[in-house]
Amino acid sequence: MPTIERTFKATNSSCAVLIPLINIRCQPCMLFTQRALLLRNYRGAVCFPGGKLKPDENPEQGALRESYEEIGLDTSKVDIWGKLNPVYNADLKCHVTPVVGMLRNVNLNNLKAQFSEVRTIFVVTVNELCSKKVYAKFKKGSIFRLLHQMIK
Structure with a gap:
C-alpha cells in the first residue's frame, strides 16, 4: 500500500520544536527548557527548544537550528526519528511541527x-x-501534565 508523505513548506507562520530524547544512566528521559522571564510570549513556560522556520528550512532543519541557538546542542549528535503532524498555536498564529530526535553521547553539562x-x-x-x-x-475533565513542578 503506498504511503502519502505530507510536506510542510515554511511560511511566516511555520514553527518547529525538537522533542529531545536522551538515555541517562539507562533511564529514558526527555529534555525540556524553561523560557526566559523577559520574553514577550510564554515567559517562564516549560517547552521544547524550537522556533520559527526560515523560508528555506524544513521542520527538521529548523528544530535543529533552534536547538543549537537556544541551548548549544551539537546537532551532529541528534538522530531524527521523525516528525508529528503540525499543531496550530492560536496565540502565536503559527503551525508548530514537533520533531522527535534521540540525543547520542550528549554531555548535559x-x-x-x-x-x-x-x-x-x-x-x-x-x-x-x-x-x-x-x-x-x-x-472540564482534561488532564494536564504539571511540568513546572519539576523545575529545580
Missing part, C-alpha cells in the same frame, strides 16, 4: 542556555512523566 531565550535546561525521566502523582484534573 556542555549545554549552554542562551539566556535571552532560555532560563533553564532540565531533563525528566519517562517514568516521572508517566507517574499519576504529577497530573492534575481540571473542571
Whole structure:
C-alpha cells in the first residue's frame, strides 16, 4: 500500500520544536527548557527548544537550528526519528511541527542556555512523566501534565 508523505513548506507562520530524547544512566528521559522571564510570549513556560522556520528550512532543519541557538546542542549528535503532524498555536498564529530526535553521547553539562531565550535546561525521566502523582484534573475533565513542578 503506498504511503502519502505530507510536506510542510515554511511560511511566516511555520514553527518547529525538537522533542529531545536522551538515555541517562539507562533511564529514558526527555529534555525540556524553561523560557526566559523577559520574553514577550510564554515567559517562564516549560517547552521544547524550537522556533520559527526560515523560508528555506524544513521542520527538521529548523528544530535543529533552534536547538543549537537556544541551548548549544551539537546537532551532529541528534538522530531524527521523525516528525508529528503540525499543531496550530492560536496565540502565536503559527503551525508548530514537533520533531522527535534521540540525543547520542550528549554531555548535559556542555549545554549552554542562551539566556535571552532560555532560563533553564532540565531533563525528566519517562517514568516521572508517566507517574499519576504529577497530573492534575481540571473542571472540564482534561488532564494536564504539571511540568513546572519539576523545575529545580
